Amino acid sequence: MSTRQAFQTLLIYRIGVTLNYQIIMVAVGWHIYELTNSVVSLGLVGLAELVPYFAFALYSGHAVDTYSRRLIAAIACSIHIGVAFFLVAIALNLMSPPVPLIYTAVAFLGIGRALMRPSYTAIFGQIIPRAELTRYTALASSVFQICVVAGPGIGGLLIGFAGLSWTYCLAGLCAGVGLYGAWLIQAQKPQLSTVRAHFFTSFLEGFNYVRKHELILATMALDMFAVLLGGAVSILPAFVKEVLHAGPETLGILRASPALAAVITGVILARKPMLYNSGRYLLMSVAGFGLAIVGFGLSTELWVAASFLMLSGCCDSVSVVIRGSIMQLTTPDQMRGRVSAINGIFIGSSNELGALESGIAASLMGLVPSIIFGGIATIAVVTCTYYLAPQLRRLHIADLS
Numbered sequence: 001m002s003t004r005q006a007f008q009t010l011l012i013y014r015i016g017v018t019l020n021y022q023i024i025m026v027a028v029g030w031h032i033y034e035l036t037n038s039v040v041s042l043g044l045v046g047l048a049e050l051v052p053y054f055a056f057a058l059y060s061g062h063a064v065d066t067y068s069r070r071l072i073a074a075i076a077c078s079i080h081i082g083v084a085f086f087l088v089a090i091a092l093n094l095m096s097p098p099v100p101l102i103y104t105a106v107a108f109l110g111i112g113r114a115l116m117r118p119s120y121t122a123i124f125g126q127i128i129p130r131a132e133l134t135r136y137t138a139l140a141s142s143v144f145q146i147c148v149v150a151g152p153g154i155g156g157l158l159i160g161f162a163g164l165s166w167t168y169c170l171a172g173l174c175a176g177v178g179l180y181g182a183w184l185i186q187a188q189k190p191q192l193s194t195v196r197a198h199f200f201t202s203f204l205e206g207f208n209y210v211r212k213h214e215l216i217l218a219t220m221a222l223d224m225f226a227v228l229l230g231g232a233v234s235i236l237p238a239f240v241k242e243v244l245h246a247g248p249e250t251l252g253i254l255r256a257s258p259a260l261a262a263v264i265t266g267v268i269l270a271r272k273p274m275l276y277n278s279g280r281y282l283l284m285s286v287a288g289f290g291l292a293i294v295g296f297g298l299s300t301e302l303w304v305a306a307s308f309l310m311l312s313g314c315c316d317s318v319s320v321v322i323r324g325s326i327m328q329l330t331t332p333d334q335m336r337g338r339v340s341a342i343n344g345i346f347i348g349s350s351n352e353l354g355a356l357e358s359g360i361a362a363s364l365m366g367l368v369p370s371i372i373f374g375g376i377a378t379i380a381v382v383t384c385t386y387y388l389a390p391q392l393r394r395l396h397i398a399d400l401s
Contacts, residue, residue: 006127007136009184010120013073014140015147016178017116020080022151023158023171024087024109026255028102030159030248031091033237035099039362042235048103053110054345057118061206061341064118065334069126070185073119077179079112084172091164114344121340123185125328134273134397137324141317142266148259156252206338209331218389219282219326220343223319225381226286235362235371242367244302257306258313265317278322279395283382285318290378297371322397329400 025045032041064072083105089095090102128136158167210216240251274281292312299305331339361370386393 012181018147020171020175023155026152026155027167029237039238048106049110052107056114061118061338064337073182076115080175087168117344118337118340122336134325138270138321145259145262149256152255153252156248159248218392257309261310261313262317265314275398278397279392282322285315287382288315290375293375
Protein backbone atom coordinates (compact mmCIF):
# COMPACT_ATOMS: atom_id res chain seq x y z
CA MET A 1 0.00 0.00 0.00
CA SER A 2 1.42 3.40 -0.99
CA THR A 3 1.81 6.27 1.50
CA ARG A 4 -1.12 8.09 -0.07
CA GLN A 5 -3.39 5.04 0.14
CA ALA A 6 -2.39 4.35 3.73
CA PHE A 7 -3.05 7.98 4.62
CA GLN A 8 -6.49 7.91 2.99
CA THR A 9 -7.40 4.75 4.91
CA LEU A 10 -6.32 6.33 8.19
CA LEU A 11 -8.43 9.39 7.37
CA ILE A 12 -11.60 7.27 7.15
CA TYR A 13 -11.01 6.31 10.77
CA ARG A 14 -10.21 9.88 11.83
CA ILE A 15 -13.15 11.42 9.95
CA GLY A 16 -15.70 9.00 11.36
CA VAL A 17 -14.63 9.37 14.98
CA THR A 18 -14.18 13.13 14.74
CA LEU A 19 -17.62 13.71 13.23
CA ASN A 20 -19.11 11.50 15.92
CA TYR A 21 -17.41 13.48 18.69
CA GLN A 22 -18.21 16.91 17.26
CA ILE A 23 -21.89 16.13 16.69
CA ILE A 24 -22.27 14.58 20.13
CA MET A 25 -20.59 17.47 21.95
CA VAL A 26 -22.67 20.19 20.26
CA ALA A 27 -25.82 18.16 20.95
CA VAL A 28 -24.86 17.42 24.56
CA GLY A 29 -24.11 21.10 25.20
CA TRP A 30 -27.51 22.13 23.90
CA HIS A 31 -29.24 19.23 25.67
CA ILE A 32 -27.66 20.03 29.05
CA TYR A 33 -28.27 23.77 28.83
CA GLU A 34 -31.88 23.15 27.80
CA LEU A 35 -32.38 20.96 30.86
CA THR A 36 -30.48 23.06 33.43
CA ASN A 37 -30.13 26.60 32.01
CA SER A 38 -26.76 26.75 33.81
CA VAL A 39 -23.30 27.65 32.45
CA VAL A 40 -21.74 25.68 35.30
CA SER A 41 -23.55 22.59 34.01
CA LEU A 42 -21.90 23.19 30.64
CA GLY A 43 -18.53 23.33 32.37
CA LEU A 44 -19.27 20.06 34.17
CA VAL A 45 -19.58 18.36 30.78
CA GLY A 46 -15.84 18.95 30.41
CA LEU A 47 -15.15 17.57 33.87
CA ALA A 48 -17.24 14.48 33.18
CA GLU A 49 -15.05 13.74 30.16
CA LEU A 50 -11.79 14.71 31.85
CA VAL A 51 -11.77 12.27 34.77
CA PRO A 52 -12.04 9.03 32.74
CA TYR A 53 -9.83 10.49 30.03
CA PHE A 54 -7.16 11.14 32.62
CA ALA A 55 -7.58 7.69 34.12
CA PHE A 56 -7.19 5.83 30.82
CA ALA A 57 -4.85 8.07 28.80
CA LEU A 58 -1.54 6.89 30.21
CA TYR A 59 -2.40 3.21 30.00
CA SER A 60 -3.71 3.67 26.46
CA GLY A 61 -0.34 5.14 25.46
CA HIS A 62 1.41 2.07 26.90
CA ALA A 63 -1.07 -0.22 25.12
CA VAL A 64 -0.56 1.51 21.77
CA ASP A 65 3.19 0.93 22.07
CA THR A 66 2.65 -2.69 23.06
CA TYR A 67 -0.36 -4.19 21.27
CA SER A 68 -2.12 -3.85 17.92
CA ARG A 69 -2.68 -0.19 17.16
CA ARG A 70 -5.47 -1.09 14.75
CA LEU A 71 -7.30 -3.08 17.45
CA ILE A 72 -7.12 -0.17 19.90
CA ALA A 73 -8.47 2.17 17.20
CA ALA A 74 -11.39 -0.24 16.63
CA ILE A 75 -12.16 -0.39 20.36
CA ALA A 76 -12.23 3.43 20.47
CA CYS A 77 -14.75 3.52 17.61
CA SER A 78 -16.92 0.89 19.29
CA ILE A 79 -17.10 2.97 22.46
CA HIS A 80 -18.14 6.04 20.45
CA ILE A 81 -20.91 4.02 18.77
CA GLY A 82 -22.21 2.80 22.13
CA VAL A 83 -22.22 6.31 23.60
CA ALA A 84 -24.19 7.73 20.66
CA PHE A 85 -26.99 5.22 20.91
CA PHE A 86 -27.08 5.46 24.70
CA LEU A 87 -27.74 9.20 24.21
CA VAL A 88 -30.48 8.36 21.69
CA ALA A 89 -32.27 6.44 24.46
CA ILE A 90 -31.92 9.40 26.83
CA ALA A 91 -33.23 11.86 24.23
CA LEU A 92 -36.28 9.60 23.67
CA ASN A 93 -36.96 9.65 27.44
CA LEU A 94 -36.42 5.89 27.62
CA MET A 95 -33.96 6.41 30.48
CA SER A 96 -33.95 8.83 33.39
CA PRO A 97 -32.88 11.00 35.16
CA PRO A 98 -31.41 12.55 32.00
CA VAL A 99 -28.72 14.91 33.34
CA PRO A 100 -26.58 12.38 35.29
CA LEU A 101 -26.99 9.85 32.49
CA ILE A 102 -25.75 12.40 29.93
CA TYR A 103 -22.69 13.02 32.11
CA THR A 104 -22.17 9.23 32.29
CA ALA A 105 -22.29 9.00 28.49
CA VAL A 106 -19.75 11.83 28.21
CA ALA A 107 -17.51 9.97 30.66
CA PHE A 108 -17.42 6.94 28.34
CA LEU A 109 -16.74 9.29 25.46
CA GLY A 110 -13.66 10.38 27.41
CA ILE A 111 -12.48 6.76 27.52
CA GLY A 112 -12.95 6.44 23.77
CA ARG A 113 -10.95 9.62 23.15
CA ALA A 114 -8.18 8.39 25.45
CA LEU A 115 -7.79 5.37 23.18
CA MET A 116 -8.31 7.22 19.89
CA ARG A 117 -5.71 9.99 20.20
CA PRO A 118 -2.52 7.91 20.77
CA SER A 119 -3.60 5.17 18.34
CA TYR A 120 -4.14 7.70 15.55
CA THR A 121 -0.90 9.58 16.26
CA ALA A 122 1.18 6.42 16.44
CA ILE A 123 -0.25 4.99 13.22
CA PHE A 124 0.20 8.33 11.45
CA GLY A 125 3.87 8.49 12.38
CA GLN A 126 4.31 4.87 11.35
CA ILE A 127 2.90 5.17 7.83
CA ILE A 128 4.16 8.64 6.80
CA PRO A 129 7.85 9.09 5.82
CA ARG A 130 9.74 11.71 7.86
CA ALA A 131 10.44 13.87 4.82
CA GLU A 132 6.70 14.24 4.17
CA LEU A 133 5.47 14.58 7.77
CA THR A 134 4.96 18.35 7.74
CA ARG A 135 2.94 18.29 4.50
CA TYR A 136 0.78 15.36 5.58
CA THR A 137 0.30 16.91 9.03
CA ALA A 138 -1.13 20.01 7.35
CA LEU A 139 -3.38 17.89 5.14
CA ALA A 140 -4.58 15.85 8.11
CA SER A 141 -5.23 19.05 10.04
CA SER A 142 -7.31 20.40 7.15
CA VAL A 143 -9.40 17.25 6.96
CA PHE A 144 -9.84 17.29 10.73
CA GLN A 145 -11.00 20.90 10.59
CA ILE A 146 -13.44 20.09 7.79
CA CYS A 147 -14.98 17.60 10.21
CA VAL A 148 -15.01 20.28 12.91
CA VAL A 149 -16.85 22.55 10.44
CA ALA A 150 -19.29 19.86 9.33
CA GLY A 151 -19.91 18.25 12.73
CA PRO A 152 -21.24 21.25 14.68
CA GLY A 153 -22.98 22.64 11.61
CA ILE A 154 -24.79 19.36 10.96
CA GLY A 155 -25.42 18.91 14.66
CA GLY A 156 -26.87 22.39 15.15
CA LEU A 157 -29.10 22.16 12.09
CA LEU A 158 -30.27 18.66 12.90
CA ILE A 159 -31.14 19.62 16.48
CA GLY A 160 -33.22 22.51 15.18
CA PHE A 161 -35.03 20.61 12.41
CA ALA A 162 -35.08 16.93 13.48
CA GLY A 163 -34.45 16.82 17.23
CA LEU A 164 -31.78 15.46 19.53
CA SER A 165 -32.52 11.76 19.03
CA TRP A 166 -31.82 11.90 15.27
CA THR A 167 -28.73 13.96 15.92
CA TYR A 168 -27.30 11.36 18.28
CA CYS A 169 -28.27 8.60 15.84
CA LEU A 170 -26.28 10.23 13.04
CA ALA A 171 -23.30 10.51 15.39
CA GLY A 172 -23.46 6.76 15.95
CA LEU A 173 -23.47 6.09 12.21
CA CYS A 174 -20.40 8.31 11.79
CA ALA A 175 -18.55 6.26 14.40
CA GLY A 176 -19.53 3.16 12.43
CA VAL A 177 -17.72 4.63 9.41
CA GLY A 178 -14.71 5.18 11.66
CA LEU A 179 -14.82 1.54 12.73
CA TYR A 180 -14.76 0.48 9.08
CA GLY A 181 -11.69 2.69 8.54
CA ALA A 182 -9.96 1.20 11.57
CA TRP A 183 -10.53 -2.28 10.17
CA LEU A 184 -8.84 -1.27 6.90
CA ILE A 185 -5.74 0.22 8.53
CA GLN A 186 -2.51 -1.66 7.83
CA ALA A 187 -0.11 -0.94 10.68
CA GLN A 188 2.31 -3.39 12.25
CA LYS A 189 2.23 -4.16 15.96
CA PRO A 190 5.33 -2.72 17.69
CA GLN A 191 8.00 -5.40 17.89
CA LEU A 192 10.55 -3.72 20.15
CA SER A 193 11.10 -5.49 23.46
CA THR A 194 11.54 -2.21 25.35
CA VAL A 195 7.80 -1.65 25.32
CA ARG A 196 7.09 -5.05 26.88
CA ALA A 197 7.94 -3.70 30.31
CA HIS A 198 5.48 -3.34 33.18
CA PHE A 199 3.05 -0.45 32.69
CA PHE A 200 4.62 1.71 35.40
CA THR A 201 8.11 1.25 33.99
CA SER A 202 6.83 1.92 30.49
CA PHE A 203 5.05 5.09 31.62
CA LEU A 204 8.13 6.41 33.41
CA GLU A 205 10.18 5.88 30.28
CA GLY A 206 7.78 8.03 28.27
CA PHE A 207 7.44 10.63 31.04
CA ASN A 208 11.19 11.01 31.42
CA TYR A 209 11.61 11.38 27.67
CA VAL A 210 9.13 14.28 27.62
CA ARG A 211 10.55 15.84 30.79
CA LYS A 212 14.10 15.90 29.44
CA HIS A 213 13.12 17.12 25.96
CA GLU A 214 12.81 20.90 26.34
CA LEU A 215 11.24 21.43 22.92
CA ILE A 216 8.45 18.89 23.43
CA LEU A 217 7.77 20.05 26.98
CA ALA A 218 7.60 23.74 26.03
CA THR A 219 5.29 22.97 23.08
CA MET A 220 2.94 20.93 25.26
CA ALA A 221 2.87 23.53 28.03
CA LEU A 222 2.17 26.40 25.63
CA ASP A 223 -0.79 24.64 24.08
CA MET A 224 -2.13 23.43 27.40
CA PHE A 225 -2.34 26.88 28.97
CA ALA A 226 -3.62 28.51 25.77
CA VAL A 227 -6.48 26.01 25.50
CA LEU A 228 -7.13 26.09 29.25
CA LEU A 229 -7.45 29.88 29.41
CA GLY A 230 -8.58 30.86 25.92
CA GLY A 231 -11.20 28.27 25.09
CA ALA A 232 -14.66 29.80 24.69
CA VAL A 233 -16.30 26.99 22.71
CA SER A 234 -17.71 25.20 25.76
CA ILE A 235 -19.89 28.16 26.74
CA LEU A 236 -21.08 28.97 23.21
CA PRO A 237 -24.63 27.72 23.98
CA ALA A 238 -24.86 30.35 26.73
CA PHE A 239 -23.32 33.03 24.47
CA VAL A 240 -25.80 32.23 21.71
CA LYS A 241 -28.79 32.49 24.03
CA GLU A 242 -27.74 35.37 26.29
CA VAL A 243 -25.75 37.63 23.94
CA LEU A 244 -26.98 36.85 20.44
CA HIS A 245 -30.48 35.73 21.51
CA ALA A 246 -30.53 32.99 18.87
CA GLY A 247 -31.10 29.24 18.53
CA PRO A 248 -29.21 26.01 17.76
CA GLU A 249 -28.68 26.93 14.10
CA THR A 250 -26.58 29.92 15.20
CA LEU A 251 -24.70 27.67 17.62
CA GLY A 252 -23.80 25.42 14.70
CA ILE A 253 -22.54 28.39 12.69
CA LEU A 254 -20.34 29.66 15.51
CA ARG A 255 -18.97 26.20 16.29
CA ALA A 256 -18.09 25.77 12.61
CA SER A 257 -16.58 29.23 12.05
CA PRO A 258 -13.08 28.66 13.47
CA ALA A 259 -12.77 25.33 11.70
CA LEU A 260 -13.74 26.83 8.35
CA ALA A 261 -10.79 29.23 8.52
CA ALA A 262 -8.57 26.43 9.79
CA VAL A 263 -9.36 24.34 6.70
CA ILE A 264 -8.23 27.11 4.37
CA THR A 265 -5.11 27.75 6.44
CA GLY A 266 -4.26 24.04 6.54
CA VAL A 267 -4.46 23.75 2.75
CA ILE A 268 -2.11 26.72 2.39
CA LEU A 269 0.32 25.23 4.91
CA ALA A 270 0.28 21.90 3.07
CA ARG A 271 1.52 23.71 -0.05
CA LYS A 272 3.87 26.10 1.77
CA PRO A 273 4.93 24.56 5.11
CA MET A 274 6.56 26.82 7.69
CA LEU A 275 9.92 25.08 7.78
CA TYR A 276 11.86 28.15 8.94
CA ASN A 277 11.22 30.47 11.90
CA SER A 278 8.65 27.86 12.91
CA GLY A 279 8.91 28.60 16.64
CA ARG A 280 8.24 32.30 16.16
CA TYR A 281 5.26 31.54 13.94
CA LEU A 282 3.95 29.19 16.64
CA LEU A 283 4.18 31.87 19.34
CA MET A 284 2.63 34.50 17.07
CA SER A 285 -0.26 32.19 16.19
CA VAL A 286 -1.11 31.48 19.82
CA ALA A 287 -0.96 35.20 20.64
CA GLY A 288 -3.24 35.87 17.67
CA PHE A 289 -5.63 33.25 19.01
CA GLY A 290 -5.81 35.13 22.32
CA LEU A 291 -6.52 38.43 20.56
CA ALA A 292 -9.26 36.81 18.50
CA ILE A 293 -10.93 35.47 21.67
CA VAL A 294 -10.91 38.98 23.16
CA GLY A 295 -12.58 40.29 19.99
CA PHE A 296 -15.14 37.50 20.11
CA GLY A 297 -16.00 38.32 23.71
CA LEU A 298 -16.71 41.94 22.73
CA SER A 299 -18.98 40.93 19.83
CA THR A 300 -22.71 41.52 19.86
CA GLU A 301 -23.53 40.60 16.25
CA LEU A 302 -23.39 37.16 14.68
CA TRP A 303 -21.16 38.13 11.75
CA VAL A 304 -18.66 39.89 14.04
CA ALA A 305 -18.53 36.95 16.46
CA ALA A 306 -18.14 34.48 13.57
CA SER A 307 -15.35 36.61 12.03
CA PHE A 308 -13.32 36.63 15.23
CA LEU A 309 -13.86 32.90 15.66
CA MET A 310 -12.62 32.40 12.10
CA LEU A 311 -9.49 34.37 12.99
CA SER A 312 -9.00 32.16 16.03
CA GLY A 313 -9.31 29.10 13.79
CA CYS A 314 -6.72 30.44 11.37
CA CYS A 315 -4.24 30.98 14.21
CA ASP A 316 -5.05 27.62 15.76
CA SER A 317 -4.39 25.84 12.46
CA VAL A 318 -0.88 27.27 12.26
CA SER A 319 -0.28 26.17 15.85
CA VAL A 320 -1.66 22.65 15.26
CA VAL A 321 0.50 22.00 12.18
CA ILE A 322 3.72 23.25 13.77
CA ARG A 323 3.07 21.41 17.04
CA GLY A 324 2.15 18.22 15.22
CA SER A 325 5.33 18.35 13.17
CA ILE A 326 7.44 18.91 16.27
CA MET A 327 5.85 15.96 18.09
CA GLN A 328 6.20 13.55 15.17
CA LEU A 329 9.76 14.53 14.22
CA THR A 330 11.16 14.41 17.75
CA THR A 331 9.52 11.17 18.97
CA PRO A 332 10.90 7.66 18.24
CA ASP A 333 8.33 5.25 16.79
CA GLN A 334 8.50 2.89 19.78
CA MET A 335 7.44 5.74 22.08
CA ARG A 336 4.80 7.45 19.94
CA GLY A 337 1.88 6.03 21.91
CA ARG A 338 3.19 7.09 25.31
CA VAL A 339 4.36 10.54 24.22
CA SER A 340 1.05 11.10 22.42
CA ALA A 341 -0.84 10.00 25.54
CA ILE A 342 1.14 12.42 27.72
CA ASN A 343 0.52 15.14 25.16
CA GLY A 344 -3.15 14.18 25.21
CA ILE A 345 -3.23 14.70 28.96
CA PHE A 346 -1.67 18.14 28.51
CA ILE A 347 -4.07 19.09 25.70
CA GLY A 348 -7.08 16.89 26.40
CA SER A 349 -7.19 17.77 30.08
CA SER A 350 -6.83 21.45 29.27
CA ASN A 351 -9.84 21.22 26.95
CA GLU A 352 -12.01 19.71 29.65
CA LEU A 353 -10.58 21.79 32.51
CA GLY A 354 -10.91 24.79 30.24
CA ALA A 355 -14.60 23.99 29.82
CA LEU A 356 -14.99 23.80 33.59
CA GLU A 357 -12.93 26.97 34.09
CA SER A 358 -15.02 28.81 31.51
CA GLY A 359 -18.25 27.77 33.18
CA ILE A 360 -17.10 28.77 36.67
CA ALA A 361 -15.50 32.01 35.46
CA ALA A 362 -18.69 32.93 33.58
CA SER A 363 -20.76 32.35 36.69
CA LEU A 364 -18.41 34.46 38.85
CA MET A 365 -17.32 37.23 36.48
CA GLY A 366 -20.12 37.24 33.95
CA LEU A 367 -20.17 35.57 30.56
CA VAL A 368 -18.51 38.29 28.44
CA PRO A 369 -15.85 39.38 31.01
CA SER A 370 -14.78 35.75 31.47
CA ILE A 371 -14.20 35.34 27.71
CA ILE A 372 -12.17 38.56 27.51
CA PHE A 373 -10.12 37.58 30.55
CA GLY A 374 -9.29 34.21 28.96
CA GLY A 375 -8.01 35.84 25.77
CA ILE A 376 -5.79 38.28 27.69
CA ALA A 377 -4.43 35.45 29.86
CA THR A 378 -3.53 33.49 26.71
CA ILE A 379 -1.43 36.41 25.44
CA ALA A 380 0.33 36.54 28.83
CA VAL A 381 1.18 32.83 28.55
CA VAL A 382 2.76 33.40 25.13
CA THR A 383 4.86 36.24 26.52
CA CYS A 384 6.17 34.03 29.35
CA THR A 385 6.91 31.17 26.94
CA TYR A 386 8.87 33.47 24.63
CA TYR A 387 11.33 34.27 27.42
CA LEU A 388 11.37 30.89 29.19
CA ALA A 389 11.76 28.62 26.12
CA PRO A 390 14.54 30.00 23.87
CA GLN A 391 14.87 26.68 22.03
CA LEU A 392 11.25 26.93 20.93
CA ARG A 393 11.41 30.51 19.69
CA ARG A 394 14.57 29.70 17.66
CA LEU A 395 13.11 26.53 16.15
CA HIS A 396 13.30 25.74 12.42
CA ILE A 397 11.35 22.56 11.57
CA ALA A 398 13.71 22.05 8.62
CA ASP A 399 16.45 21.28 11.15
CA LEU A 400 14.41 18.39 12.60
CA SER A 401 13.67 16.52 9.34
